[in-house]
Amino acid sequence: MEDLTWRRHQWIADHILPWEAEVRRWLRRYTRTLHADDIDDLIQEAYARLWSSDFSHIRDGRKFFYTIVRNALQDQLRRARIVQIECVAEIDTLDVDEAPGPERWVGARQQFEQLLQALKKLTPQRRTVFQLRRFEELPLREIAQRLGVTEKTVENLLRLAQGQVIKALFAEGEAADYTSEKNYERRRKRD
C-alpha cells in the first residue's frame, strides 16, 4: 500500500508537475476571463482528479494533465451557472492536441540553478532556513537554536520559503524533463 502510494507521488512529481507551469500559461493565454484564483482552483482540482484516475497505463503525462484540466474547467463553468459566453467559446476551441509543444526542457542540473535563482529572491531569513533544512538537513530545533528564534517561527519561515520556491519552479518555471537526463540529451540533439 505504502509503496504504491509512494510510486503515485513519485509519478506525479516526474510526469505531471513538470508541465504545471506550461498548463498555467496555456490557461492564461486561452481563457482571458479566468482570474488568477480560478487558475489555482483548477490546478488543485486537477491534481485531486488525477490522483483518483488509474494512470498506470498513461505514457504521456503532459497530454493527460491537459485533458484533466480542460475537463475540470468545463465542470467549473457549469457549476458557476452563469455561462460566460466568451469563455465557453474559448474552451470549445481548446483542443489538447492544439496545445503548444513543449516550450523548453531543462534537466535536473538546470532546475537546481533555477532553485538557486529563486532562493536569491527570498528574504535572507527565509533563504537561510530553507538552506539549513533542505541542503544541510538540520532538524528544526537546531535551526531554531542557531537563528535564535522559536521552532514555530522556523516552521513558518520554512513554509513561506518552500511555498515561494515551489511557485517559482513549478507554477512559473520552465517545463523540466527530469524523468531521465538521457531523454533530455536526446531531445536537445534532435532540436
Place this chain on the structure above:
Amino acid sequence: MSAAGSATDLNAIDLEALRWVLLMERGSLPADQQRQLSAWITADVRHRGALIRAQAASLRLNRLSALAGGRSVFEAPAHGLVSRRRALAIAASAAGTLGLLTWESREWLEDLLAGTRYSSATGEMRKVVLPDGSIMTLNTQSEVRAHYTRHTREIHLTKGEVLFTVAHDPSREFVVRIDSWSVAAVGTAFDVRRLNRTSLDIAVTEGVVEMRPPAQPHQRLIALQEASLDGAGQIAVRQISDAELQRRLAWRTGLIVFDGETLRQALSEMNRYSRRQLAVDDPDLAERHIVGVFPTSDPETFVQGMRSTLGVELVESGNTLLLRRSH
C-alpha cells in the same frame, strides 16, 4: 514576475497544504492532528488536490536539494542571528538531534486521498449504501472509489459494472467518473459498464443523466437510452426496450440472459463471473446465435445448455474450458 519575491500572493490553500506536508515530514501526526487533517481534506476537493501537489513538489524539491551536496550555497546573513550563548548550546546538542526526513506510513491519509474503496470479487455481487442513501450495486470484478464532500458526490469507477440508484439532492450533483469521462445525475438510476480501457456503456433506467465525454459536447440521456463508446472513440446512443434493459440488468438477480448473442459474445459475458474461463476456437461455432437464461454463479449450467443446443463438447486444459463440436 514579482511572485518569487513576495509571499503575499501565495495561494492560501496551497500554503495550508504545505503546512501539513511539512508537519508530516517531521514524523507521525498525533491523533488530534490526524482528525484535523482529515476534516480539512474532506471539506473541499481543492484541499485534497493541493495536498497531493504539495507532496509531489516537496518530493521533487528534496531531490533537487541533494545537488547542493549537504552544504548551504548562500552565506547566512553576517550579523546577529546567532548569539554566542546559543551557539554553545547548539554545539552541545547537535550530536543527538539530527533527524531524518521520513515519510512515515500513513495509510489513513492515503485512504483519504484515494477515497473509500469498494470492490467485488469474481462472481460476487455487492450492494453498498452510501452516506447520502444512494445505492451502488457492484457486479462481478468491479471497483469504485467514493469521495463525498459537503458540496460534491463523486464516484470513480476503475473497472467493472455498477448500477447507481441516486438519492435526490439538488445541492450536490452525483458524478461518476470513468477516466476523463463523467456521468452526472441529481436523482436517478443508471448503470455504467467498463469492461476494458476502451469500452464504456451507460444505460439509464430512471430519470435523466448528463454524459460528459472529454472534448465532445455533453449529451443528456433519458430512461431507456443506452450510450456506448466503442474502441475507436465513437459514441452511439440508442433506444432500448424495457425488456432489453431488464435483460441487461438481470445480473442483479444472479442471472444472465442471452437473446440472439453470438456464442463468442456469450462466452465473454460468462467469463466475467468465473475464474474458469470458457473459450471457443472454431470460428463457425463462435458465430452461432444463442438464447437462454443462465445463473451467473454456475458456468456448468451454461455448458450443459450449449451441449444440448449446439452439440458441443468440452475439453479441459488448465483453467480453460474449450468448447468444440463433438464428432
